[in-house]
Amino acid sequence: MAKAWVFGDNISTDDIIAGRYLVQRNPKELAKHVMEAVDPGFAAKVRAGDVIVAGKNFGCGSSREHAPMALKGAGIAAVVAESFARIFFRNAINQGLPVLISKEARRGFKTGDGIRVDLERGEVLNTSTGRKFDAEPLPDFLMEILRAGGLLNYLKRMKGKRGLPRKKTAV
Amino acid sequence: MPMTIAEKILARASGRRSVSPGEIVEARVDVAMINDITGPITVEALEKIGVKKVWDPSRVVIVLDHQAPPTSIEASREHIGLRRFAARNGIQNFFDVGEGVCHEVLPENGFALPGELIVGADSHTCTYGAFGCFATGIGSTDMAAVFATGKLWFRVPESMLIKVEGMLRSRVSPKDLILKIVGDVGADGATYRAIEFTGSGLSRISVGGRMTMCNMGVEMGAKAAIVPADEVTFRYLKGRAKWAYQPVYSDSDASYVDEMKCDLSKLEPQLALPHNVDKVRPVREVAGVKIDQAFLGSCTNGRLEDLVEAAKVLEGKKIAPGVRMLVAPASREVYLEALRKKVLQKLVEAGAIVGSPSCAACMGGHIGIIGPGEVCISSSNRNFRGRMGSPEAKVYLGSPATVAASALRGEITDPRDV
Numbered sequence: 001m002a003k004a005w006v007f008g009d010n011i012s013t014d015d016i017i018a019g020r021y022l023v024q025r026n027p028k029e030l031a032k033h034v035m036e037a038v039d040p041g042f043a044a045k046v047r048a049g050d051v052i053v054a055g056k057n058f059g060c061g062s063s064r065e066h067a068p069m070a071l072k073g074a075g076i077a078a079v080v081a082e083s084f085a086r087i088f089f090r091n092a093i094n095q096g097l098p099v100l101i102s103k104e105a106r107r108g109f110k111t112g113d114g115i116r117v118d119l120e121r122g123e124v125l126n127t128s129t130g131r132k133f134d135a136e137p138l139p140d141f142l143m144e145i146l147r148a149g150g151l152l153n154y155l156k157r158m159k160g161k162r163g164l165p166r167k168k169t170a171v
Numbered sequence: 172m173p174m175t176i177a178e179k180i181l182a183r184a185s186g187r188r189s190v191s192p193g194e195i196v197e198a199r200v201d202v203a204m205i206n207d208i209t210g211p212i213t214v215e216a217l218e219k220i221g222v223k224k225v226w227d228p229s230r231v232v233i234v235l236d237h238q239a240p241p242t243s244i245e246a247s248r249e250h251i252g253l254r255r256f257a258a259r260n261g262i263q264n265f266f267d268v269g270e271g272v273c274h275e276v277l278p279e280n281g282f283a284l285p286g287e288l289i290v291g292a293d294s295h296t297c298t299y300g301a302f303g304c305f306a307t308g309i310g311s312t313d314m315a316a317v318f319a320t321g322k323l324w325f326r327v328p329e330s331m332l333i334k335v336e337g338m339l340r341s342r343v344s345p346k347d348l349i350l351k352i353v354g355d356v357g358a359d360g361a362t363y364r365a366i367e368f369t370g371s372g373l374s375r376i377s378v379g380g381r382m383t384m385c386n387m388g389v390e391m392g393a394k395a396a397i398v399p400a401d402e403v404t405f406r407y408l409k410g411r412a413k414w415a416y417q418p419v420y421s422d423s424d425a426s427y428v429d430e431m432k433c434d435l436s437k438l439e440p441q442l443a444l445p446h447n448v449d450k451v452r453p454v455r456e457v458a459g460v461k462i463d464q465a466f467l468g469s470c471t472n473g474r475l476e477d478l479v480e481a482a483k484v485l486e487g488k489k490i491a492p493g494v495r496m497l498v499a500p501a502s503r504e505v506y507l508e509a510l511r512k513k514v515l516q517k518l519v520e521a522g523a524i525v526g527s528p529s530c531a532a533c534m535g536g537h538i539g540i541i542g543p544g545e546v547c548i549s550s551s552n553r554n555f556r557g558r559m560g561s562p563e564a565k566v567y568l569g570s571p572a573t574v575a576a577s578a579l580r581g582e583i584t585d586p587r588d589v
Contacts, residue, residue: 010447012555014555014558015555018562019535020536020540022237022536023238023243023249036557037557040562057358057392060358060359061294062294062553063292063294063308063310063311064208064209065311065312066212083359083362085362085392086394087294087309087310090309094310094313095312150312151312151316152220155220156219156220
């Protein structure tokens with residue numbers, strides 16, 4: 001069962017992966033120190049498929065793409081937050097890490113609850129309580145990048161077709 | 172249709188007559204910058220998608236600043252990789268270890284110009300907005316798309332206006348102004364927005380002060396922070412500008428989602444308390460907290476005028492026993508000027524340690540990493556838990572004068588009280 005890990009507001013990219021580890025670029029290596037500053041045991045506890053549920057301004061601060069790389073390396077399947085910092089949001093999509101905005105989800109979860117995220121429908125389900133929360137569905141062109149597994153895979157697939165993803169909806 | 176400066180720059184860069192907030196445009200960038208932390212991921216990404224050459228080597232700038240000189244074998248390896256990448260691509264604008272912090276190096280070398288669209292794989296790229304351009308931080312993979320095509324998609328941001336009136340009093344600085352603004356707006360209060368500074372108070376704020384203000388735009392979540400170009404800007408750019416430029420200005424009837432006013436003459440020294448940049452109080456309310464380290468430097472406040480302010484406080488005196496004061500000039504140019512003007516001599520005589528031009532202690536990747544339970548006062552821009560070292564350490568952010576006054580007393584001190 002996928003578990004929810006609940007965090008507060010303003011989780012910075014320094015919280016997600018500290019500057020002293022940025023000499024690493026291997027997601028698995030980065031994952032060993034993911035969220036260390038806020039929860040030192042996190043890397044050992046988290047399991048593949050788990051989901052982070054957080055408050056406002058998740059991923060604020062530095063533009064380091066090591067942050068979504070570390071989360072992905074740790075097996076995090078998605079981040080659901082009240083809001084995201086701009087650069088992290090784009091980096092996450094580019095790394096193929098689903099990010100969903102849900103105004104209510106955080107209040108409806110405690111760490112350890114079961115969680116299921118439906119990206120297509122923009123829905124977050126607490127499988128422990130049965131409560132369902134709305135999330136903002138991602139625009140089509142961002143979903144296309146996620147489905148490809150990130151911007152690089154998307155670009156590889158698009159090679160010879162068109163340079164960059166088509167933009168349809170505002171984000 | 173009336174437009175703000177941010178909208179006009181994005182319209183020009185995307186080849187449109189007009190754009191409006193919320194629209195997604197594909198824009199051609201004028202300058203693209205990577206550093207030694209973010210650059211290696213960009214280079215690796217380009218290799219993965221099979222792109223052999225950057226779209227225009229003259230528009231690419233590489234700066235080795237975060238772990239410079241290298242602090243580990245791994246950091247050294249990243250530097251070697253970037254040097255090879257620059258050579259392979261014929262990138263002349265390569266600033267190796269010791270040249271300084273990217274956000275000081277680009278303006279000094281005339282890359283930050285009015286009306287331009289600049290992207291950098293570093294969140295503090297918004298600093299260049301001090302020159303009337305639209306500059307924003309992006310991730311490494313987005314940068315790979317830029318290096319490959321010269322273009323990137325942008326969501327046109329809403330603009331908010333910050334009016335600055337009056338005159339700063341002695342020992343109160345643009346850093347105090349921007350800390351006050353971040354405290355009022357909040358860490359996510361300007362998310363996705365472009366901040367535009369205006370008002371008669373700006374004409375008395377130097378290029379360096381404006382860079383400090385725009386630098387911290389991202390601490391409110393802003394996509395860009397802009398000071399429209401004026402005589403102060405043009406004077407700085409004379410003899411530096413890399414190529415011809417065309418300043419743009421907001422239409423008088425352009426629309427803003429928010430407006431706020433700041434009176435410089437009422438401002439007093441401010442401090443951001445651990446562990447959030449928007450937890451801001453007047454320095455006097457926090458005075459007396461014991462410190463272990465004082466850091467003067469970074470892209471926020473490592474310029475000559477910042478070192479001069481600190482030297483004024485410390486001249487002929489000694490910093491408190493048990494306090495380490497670290498100084499890192501933001502660039503070689505700053506370093507040399509500070510040497511010529513004997514500013515560094517005054518600081519070293521007072522007990523400071525001077526390091527090489529780099530990001531230094533700001534992100535804990537270099538000199539001056541703080542230990543458990545230690546307290547640091549810093550002229551940089553972020554005090555997040557663990558950023559400058561141990562997660563059990565505390566970081567306060569203040570102006571160069573506040574950093575110097577606190578080093579002098581060994582405890583947090585309002586610079587007007589020494």
